[in-house]
Amino acid sequence: MGNNKGIDVGTNMLVAASINEEGIPVFRMQRDAFYRIYPKSEVNKNSIRMSLEKREVNFLTEGDDFIIVGEHAIEMAIERNDVVKRPLRKGIISPREKDSLPMLKLIIKNLLGDGLKGDIVVYSVPAKPVDGVFDIIYHTEIMGMYLRELGYNPQPLNEGFAIALSELLDEGLTGVCLSYGAGMTNIAVIHQGDPLVEFSITRSGDYIDQSVGNALDISPSLVQLEKEAGTNLLNPSNKIMEAVAVYYSSVIDYTLDNIIYELENRKKEMPIFKDPVPMIVSGGLTLAEGFTEKIEMALKNKDFPISIKEVRKAKEPMKAVANGCLLAAQL
Amino acid sequence: MAMKYDKKDITGKSVKKGRFPYNSGGGPRDQQRRLSLMGQLEDGSVNNVLVEELRNQVANLTKELIGRSKSIGEFSADEVDEEIRKAVAGAVKETGNKYEKKISNLEIKIRNRDKMIDEFRAEESTKIVELTKKMEDLTTAVSIAQEVQIDADPDRPKMEEVFIDPLEEDAGKELEDHVTIKDAPLMEKFEMDEKVDKLKGMLGKLPSFKK
Numbered sequence: 001m002g003n004n005k006g007i008d009v010g011t012n013m014l015v016a017a018s019i020n021e022e023g024i025p026v027f028r029m030q031r032d033a034f035y036r037i038y039p040k041s042e043v044n045k046n047s048i049r050m051s052l053e054k055r056e057v058n059f060l061t062e063g064d065d066f067i068i069v070g071e072h073a074i075e076m077a078i079e080r081n082d083v084v085k086r087p088l089r090k091g092i093i094s095p096r097e098k099d100s101l102p103m104l105k106l107i108i109k110n111l112l113g114d115g116l117k118g119d120i121v122v123y124s125v126p127a128k129p130v131d132g133v134f135d136i137i138y139h140t141e142i143m144g145m146y147l148r149e150l151g152y153n154p155q156p157l158n159e160g161f162a163i164a165l166s167e168l169l170d171e172g173l174t175g176v177c178l179s180y181g182a183g184m185t186n187i188a189v190i191h192q193g194d195p196l197v198e199f200s201i202t203r204s205g206d207y208i209d210q211s212v213g214n215a216l217d218i219s220p221s222l223v224q225l226e227k228e229a230g231t232n233l234l235n236p237s238n239k240i241m242e243a244v245a246v247y248y249s250s251v252i253d254y255t256l257d258n259i260i261y262e263l264e265n266r267k268k269e270m271p272i273f274k275d276p277v278p279m280i281v282s283g284g285l286t287l288a289e290g291f292t293e294k295i296e297m298a299l300k301n302k303d304f305p306i307s308i309k310e311v312r313k314a315k316e317p318m319k320a321v322a323n324g325c326l327l328a329a330q331l
Numbered sequence: 332m333a334m335k336y337d338k339k340d341i342t343g344k345s346v347k348k349g350r351f352p353y354n355s356g357g358g359p360r361d362q363q364r365r366l367s368l369m370g371q372l373e374d375g376s377v378n379n380v381l382v383e384e385l386r387n388q389v390a391n392l393t394k395e396l397i398g399r400s401k402s403i404g405e406f407s408a409d410e411v412d413e414e415i416r417k418a419v420a421g422a423v424k425e426t427g428n429k430y431e432k433k434i435s436n437l438e439i440k441i442r443n444r445d446k447m448i449d450e451f452r453a454e455e456s457t458k459i460v461e462l463t464k465k466m467e468d469l470t471t472a473v474s475i476a477q478e479v480q481i482d483a484d485p486d487r488p489k490m491e492e493v494f495i496d497p498l499e500e501d502a503g504k505e506l507e508d509h510v511t512i513k514d515a516p517l518m519e520k521f522e523m524d525e526k527v528d529k530l531k532g533m534l535g536k537l538p539s540f541k542k
Contacts, residue, residue: 102503
């Protein structure tokens with residue numbers, strides 16, 4: 001199999017997948033959020049470094065500055081009433097975030113390691129959004145450029161299709177795959193390995209954090225941390241979680257309505273699905289308790305053009321895309 | 332010779348020697364003395380008595396004048412002060428009431444105006460949201476239409492796509508890595524070979540990436 005790898009390049013999380021010597025897949029994850037601290041003096045710099053090392057915080061240094069990486073970046077930003085840098089806004093590279101791109105490159109290198117000649121890395125890319133204008137091609141090419149600099153032969157793969165490769169092997173690669181990430185929700189309808197419909201919508205985790213933050217006048221980063229501490233959509237524990245549950249339902253309805261719309265528009269080109277198909281849900285948002293139940297409830301009220309056998313969460317929602325990329329890298 | 336004794340008038344006051352009580356009562360001798368007194372008075376001291384009597388009457392009249400109740404149309408100083416105070420208080424109250432009413436009317440007008448502004452603002456916000464959504468939809472539609480237009484003529488020369496890395500060549504050169512990433516635990520270990528073989532059987536090779 002060589003050194004072929006997969007990487008899920010997400011708005012919130014980077015997940016690299018490789019195969020160890022025993023043929024077992026190995027996953028490495030790092031949140032792509034950064035927070036810069038500017039020391040005021042040499043003494044201040046030394047005390048900051050000591051504190052970071054004591055807390056076992058992941059950080060980079062650039063000159064005298066410290067750049068906190070990952071979850072700790074979010075925590076420190078909240079402590080200072082500030083916001084983190086997210087180089088992959090809405091799941092794609094933006095030149096507006098170019099200050100953070102060198103850090104992103106370093107983290108990707110840390111996750112994947114250097115590639116040897118001929119090593120393939122399959123990397124996930126979102127589909128074109130139907131409710132926004134984003135340059136997906138620019139993102140695909142620039143990410144490919146960075147992976148080439150590491151010594152790899154990069155190959156892009158649609159995020160929704162990556163989930164199908166990971167989760168629909170036993171269903172003949174037929175079904176509906178939804179990837180609920182932070183920046184975007186990616187949708188793919190696959191029929192016997194042929195991606196019929198691939199698109200994304202720009203409403204997902206970040207939209208929920210922002211909306212709840214606006215509604216309750218609190219920081220979206222705080223909402224994110226609260227969500228990740230544990231969300232129960234069917235039995236919310238406090239005011240923030242109640243608001244989160246409301247916006248979750250809104251995003252779910254919006255996703256399903258758009259799938260129905262796209263399938264109706266392509267009715268003439270669509271094959272006939274003889275049997276009911278599974279709907280696979282993946283991504284960080286699906287970690288919430290009651291998520292699949294929410295999707296099932298929403299489906300009951302809609303006239304979905306394809307008969308759905310079951311709504312099923314990916315075996316490991318945070319790793320499904322990277323797993324699909326890794327499998328694709330072995331073909 | 333008559334017996335000497337101090338004469339007292341009926342009021343109980345002792346009469347001083349050499350003085351005769353004017354209005355002491357008594358018998359014939361008294362009467363006779365009185366008459367003789369009257370004779371004495373007639374020769375010059377009548378005026379003094381009259382003057383004294385008149386003085387007494389003037390004093391009585393003065394007292395009477397001061398103490399008597401006012402007739403209609405006359406006011407005491409205190410009453411005038413009291414009336415002035417009442418008039419001033421009344422004027423202040425009247426003016427205050429007039430301006431209070433004016434202020435409360437203005438307050439109602441301002442509240443109504445604020446309400447109108449809020450309703451207008453809410454309407455306009457809704458319109459702005461709708462228009463923004465329409466703009467976004469139109470932008471999407473225009474970009475799609477542009478693509479369709481381009482795709483419609485496959486023989487037309489296409490421009491080569493160029494992608495420029497926004498980073499400078501030496502960007503990130505000073506970055507030092509102090510990041511430790513551990514392997515994430517797997518819920519279910521699986522053999523890749525099995526899955527890859529299955530996938531190869533279904534797909535053969537990876538479908539080409541659609542841009």
